[in-house]
Amino acid sequence: MTPDQEEYVERVLTLVEGVPPGRVTTYGAVAAVVGGGPRRVGTVMSLHGGGVPWWRVVRADGSLPPSHDERAREHYLDEGTPLRRAGVDMAGAFWDPGEPDDHRQGP
DNA sequence: TTGGTGACGGTAT
């Protein structure tokens, strides 16, 4: 693993850890911040996502892979994440890592 | 070097 890779992985994981409980972000949103592409982020998560709240990173439509969907749902219920039939209610739970909704950096 | 692949995204049917 090259230093570049480790750094990229660390940036992804750090950002994921920054997602507030009860909220979620998407692979694409993460990729928009750390660079690379959504698929790259997904690959990183599959390999190193075990140590972070991986369930707070979902696909653009608010769903997760069937295998992890069940496990994630328990976390969502536990955290009070707004859910919808297909998965997470993106309209209410989406959190943009590039612009946290606490955009009160100014008056 | 080439081709195939994946915890993805967006548009077309």
Add this chain to the structure above:
DNA sequence: TATACCGCCACCA
């Protein structure tokens, strides 16, 4: 609303 396809970026045989 559910599927199909194509585009994307990096990794690997």
